Amino acid sequence: MGRQTDPWPAHARPAFATVRDHARVAGESFYFVSSRVGASLVIWLLIGIALALPGGLYLIERNLTGAMDRWEGRVGLSVYFEPGSGSAGAQALAARLEAMEETERVWVVTPEEALEEFRGDTEVSDALDLLEDNPLPASVRVSLAEGVPSATVSRLAGEASADEAVEEVVIETTWLERLAAIAAAVERLGWMLAGLFGLGAALVTLSSVRLAIESRLEELRVQKLVGGTDAFVRRPFLYLGIIYGVGGGVLAAVLNAAALLALEAPLRTLLEGYGQDLELTGLDHIFAGALLGVGALLGVCGAMVASRQRLRGLEPV
Amino acid sequence: MGSVAFRNVTKRFANGHEALKNVTVEVDEGTMAFIRGHSGAGKTTFLRLLLGIESPTRGQVVVNGVDIGKLSRRRLPRYRQHLGAVFQDAHLLMHRTVFENVALPLRVTGVGKRDIGRRVRPALERVGLLEQEAYLPVFLSAGERQRVGIARAVVNRPKVLLADEPTGNLDPHLSRDVMRLFLDFHRVGTTVIVASHDHGLIESLGMRVIELDHGTLAGGRG
Numbered sequence: 001m002g003r004q005t006d007p008w009p010a011h012a013r014p015a016f017a018t019v020r021d022h023a024r025v026a027g028e029s030f031y032f033v034s035s036r037v038g039a040s041l042v043i044w045l046l047i048g049i050a051l052a053l054p055g056g057l058y059l060i061e062r063n064l065t066g067a068m069d070r071w072e073g074r075v076g077l078s079v080y081f082e083p084g085s086g087s088a089g090a091q092a093l094a095a096r097l098e099a100m101e102e103t104e105r106v107w108v109v110t111p112e113e114a115l116e117e118f119r120g121d122t123e124v125s126d127a128l129d130l131l132e133d134n135p136l137p138a139s140v141r142v143s144l145a146e147g148v149p150s151a152t153v154s155r156l157a158g159e160a161s162a163d164e165a166v167e168e169v170v171i172e173t174t175w176l177e178r179l180a181a182i183a184a185a186v187e188r189l190g191w192m193l194a195g196l197f198g199l200g201a202a203l204v205t206l207s208s209v210r211l212a213i214e215s216r217l218e219e220l221r222v223q224k225l226v227g228g229t230d231a232f233v234r235r236p237f238l239y240l241g242i243i244y245g246v247g248g249g250v251l252a253a254v255l256n257a258a259a260l261l262a263l264e265a266p267l268r269t270l271l272e273g274y275g276q277d278l279e280l281t282g283l284d285h286i287f288a289g290a291l292l293g294v295g296a297l298l299g300v301c302g303a304m305v306a307s308r309q310r311l312r313g314l315e316p317v
Numbered sequence: 318m319g320s321v322a323f324r325n326v327t328k329r330f331a332n333g334h335e336a337l338k339n340v341t342v343e344v345d346e347g348t349m350a351f352i353r354g355h356s357g358a359g360k361t362t363f364l365r366l367l368l369g370i371e372s373p374t375r376g377q378v379v380v381n382g383v384d385i386g387k388l389s390r391r392r393l394p395r396y397r398q399h400l401g402a403v404f405q406d407a408h409l410l411m412h413r414t415v416f417e418n419v420a421l422p423l424r425v426t427g428v429g430k431r432d433i434g435r436r437v438r439p440a441l442e443r444v445g446l447l448e449q450e451a452y453l454p455v456f457l458s459a460g461e462r463q464r465v466g467i468a469r470a471v472v473n474r475p476k477v478l479l480a481d482e483p484t485g486n487l488d489p490h491l492s493r494d495v496m497r498l499f500l501d502f503h504r505v506g507t508t509v510i511v512a513s514h515d516h517g518l519i520e521s522l523g524m525r526v527i528e529l530d531h532g533t534l535a536g537g538r539g
Binding site for chain 1: 368370390391394395396397398399400402404408409410421422424425426427428429430432469473
């Protein structure tokens with residue numbers, strides 16, 4: 001028995017027909033979005049905010065990690081003496097520490113220098129003038145050589161605190177450990193928020209696309225009547241999802257840039273207090289591209305779910 | 318390639334109503350046939366089964382030797398691309414021009430822009446609406462809209478043309494014009510099946526008649 005001929009052969013599709021149809025549908029989707037600027041802007045903002053929050057946390061985590069990396073090998077000690085004990089004990093300890101090969105730089109901060117530093121860093125100089133005595137102690141600051149192991153740091157701190165006039169020894173690695181813990185917490189929070197807000201962005205697209213489908217239901221029924229495949233009928237809404245997602249990604253990048261710009265000045269002041277230069281990183285073309293890509297992906301996912309839900313049982317007129 | 322056969326077809330809806338009861342009828346390729354009957358006789362269900370919108374509860378609806386009820390979801394659109402359908406309400410897209418409405422079946426099948434123009438304009442010329450190609454349907458009369466619907470149904474050169482009360486909203490003069498168009502398509506070999514309750518018009522054309530009464534085949538002519 002010979003093979004039966006297909007009674008309804010596919011119509012011959014010219015070369016690039018699919019590409020041309022995609023281009024046409026993309027153009028129509030752009031027109032649909034641009035003809036409803038107000039509503040589209042609200043959708044972009046919602047998606048943009050949802051993407052900007054985890055994106056911002058990622059930037060914070062990346063910059064904290066970068067700051068810690070730059071601090072590597074510059075671990076130090078601050079040795080604080082009893083108030084009123086004078087600078088002689090500090091000078092003697094500094095001389096002892098300077099002779100050790102583990103130290104790179106040792107310097108004494110006298111009570112007078114500490115007061116001047118405090119006066120410069122705060123706006124309470126008038127209140128300080130009212131004090132009869134200088135309440136600040138002398139201190140010794142130690143910058144250790146690169147690669148000094150933490151056990152050596154602890155031994156040096158122990159030796160310094162053995163001096164009876166020493167009130168407190170602060171190891172700066174403690175500060176770094178806290179910073180590392182904060183960075184880890186921020187990273188975890190970032191992932192959690194990325195999941196939650198990513199879902200939120202997809203849901204925003206889903207609702208928006210669903211509304212667009214409802215508004216064009218009659219047209220979709222006619223398309224099905226004349227033989228439109230599910231892919232053909234769904235295509236405009238997938239483009240709509242991409243446009244909403246990419247637009248949201250662009251807004252998220254702008255929001256993140258604005259937030260970094262606003263934080264730059266106070267962060268610079270903070271880091272200068274620790275002898276560090278500010279070097280904000282992360283907001284580059286790769287980050288912006290990733291935001292756009294994630295936005296587009298979430299948009300397509302939301303649109304896919306919406307169109308599958310709504311178009312599954314849709315019958316022609 | 319336009320033969321149609323109903324073999325012991327029953328269609329019962331979810332509410333228990335039986336729109337068609339054990340209907341067996343054949344329409345040969347190239348035939349023009351009218352499905353006649355009162356309101357609720359089953360004419361629309363007959364056409365919806367042919368379009369694959371509904372599936373028979375029992376029996377087979379066979380077009381070109383293929384059981385439509387067994388067509389997969391993937392193949393159904395391609396089958397519809399080879400049909401033309403006209404309704405009482407033309408179901409035009411009101412925000413698209415006459416040209417764009419007629420071009421829709423060609424866009425669905427991926428016809429190129431130049432070829433769309435080459436095929437839409439003759440279809441519009443055939444129904445006498447070439448000069449109105451840039452109009453929105455809202456500016457057309459009921460008869461003109463129906464003719465746009467017919468142009469859309471035939472632009473893909475279907476083997477089978479189905480029409481459900483195509484003259485229901487038209488005055489007698491316009492009804493005769495529309496029927497003349499169907500006769501023209503029949504003459505070039507298209508199988509044409511028209512559901513109508515307009516006895517006068519059907520009798521005047523002298524074509525095959527399939528009579529339905531409360532979902533059962535009640536006879537006919539031809």
